[in-house]
Amino acid sequence: MAVNIEEILQSHRQESQWTVWPEIEAQLSQKLQEKASVLVKGTGDEQFVALAKALQGRVFPQLETLRLHWNRLSEAGILELGSVILMGNLPALKVLNIANSFRRENWDFGIGDSGLIALTTALGSGSVPHLKSLQIGDFDKSLHDEVFGLQSARALAELFLLGSLPQFEDLRLTGLHSEEGVVAILTGMEAGKFAKFKKLRLEECEIGFEGALAVVKALHSPNFSALETLNLQDNVGQALGDDGVVILSSALRTAHLNVLQNLWLHNVSMGERGLMELASVLGDGCLPSLKKLYVAGANHTPATTDAFIQAYRENSSLVVTIYLRRPNLVASEEEVNHWETEGPVDVEVEENLKEFESQLGEFRSRNEKLAEYMKHAGAVQTPVVTNTIVTEKLDSEVETS
DSSP states (O other): OEEOHHHHHHHHHHHOSSOOHHHHHHHHHHHHTTOSEEEEESOBHHHHHHHHHHHHTSOOTTOOEEEEESOBOOHHHHHHHHHHHHTTOOTTOOEEEEESOSOGGGTOOTTHHHHHHHHHHHHTTTSOTTOOEEEEEOOSTTTOOOOBOHHHHHHHHHHHHHTOOTTOOEEEEEOBOOHHHHHHHHHHHHHOOSSOOOEEEEETOOOOHHHHHHHHHHHTSGGGTTOOEEEOOSOOSSOOHHHHHHHHHHHHTSGGGTTOOEEEOTTSOOOHHHHHHHHHHHHTTOSTTOOEEEOTTSOOOHHHHHHHHHHHHHOTTOOOEEEOSOEEOOOOHHHHHHTOOOOOSEEOOOHHHHHHHHHHHHHHHHHHHHHHHHHHHHHTTOOOOOHHHHHHHHHHHHHHO
């Protein structure tokens, strides 16, 4: 359900010469009753405060998802939301998503550190024990405006250590311009008391050498043994680079990440050496559940194409799709409303990479055919046919096509 506060205001103004906020709040409270999911779009601080006041008026036991998208918020609005949480009025809340919500015309960087600190204080109160997902920042890659620093990162780290979010499993934070802050968050998550993490997304964050070490250390902890998505794309300031990717590969090679399905390493200043290391990881049979690898912006060469092809040949169970080009986030209306899409619906046209992707796609298809063949062979109990024979046959088909 989308809550359009402006429509309520317009209707109210047609009936009354003056804006009577208590009446607005009463209408909002009525609209919110018995709703499990609420989307709020396009409001400013004054309107959002009215929404928060409505939420402060009673308990909403059914509300599980609250998405605040494209709003013009500052610390004041977030403080009111924090009060709602502290009052215990959202006891069933599972998803809190604050995306692209700041006052663009003033360029004041939205909720900022103080707003995020206030929010984490509220979340740490124990009033939302069912919270599973927290997503904060500018997920529209054309914006890059919301910025957080060390203070708010430390507040997040302390939140994870409190143990007040036992079911927490999904963090998406964009715009943390402090590597020390990244290290603090990862350290808190490593030692935190919550459910095993499924999604960790630190986008447009400063992750260099020290950050890479912190990522690896965290990924080795039991808290991340169920991780399905790891997104470290679009580094700012210090970047992973080849050295960071090589460090990261030490975690990718362990059984801790056996269920990882999506790995995002777009625009992390990766060169040929980093790509070759990733190809080696895949060829060695690591990351057995990986379905998608995103490496746009890397220094891709014919040698790295050969390395990935060799990985497909050496590891016949490898069926990962490797995206060498940057996804265009051309999302459906539903995805835009939820703003949780990470693409790709379409991809940017980079002619020099089309042939590389085509070659990799052929060998991925070859492995998919092999998997289907072996599955069928086992189902009908045909005589044993070795992977080697089938692989050689499919290799021949690829090379002659």
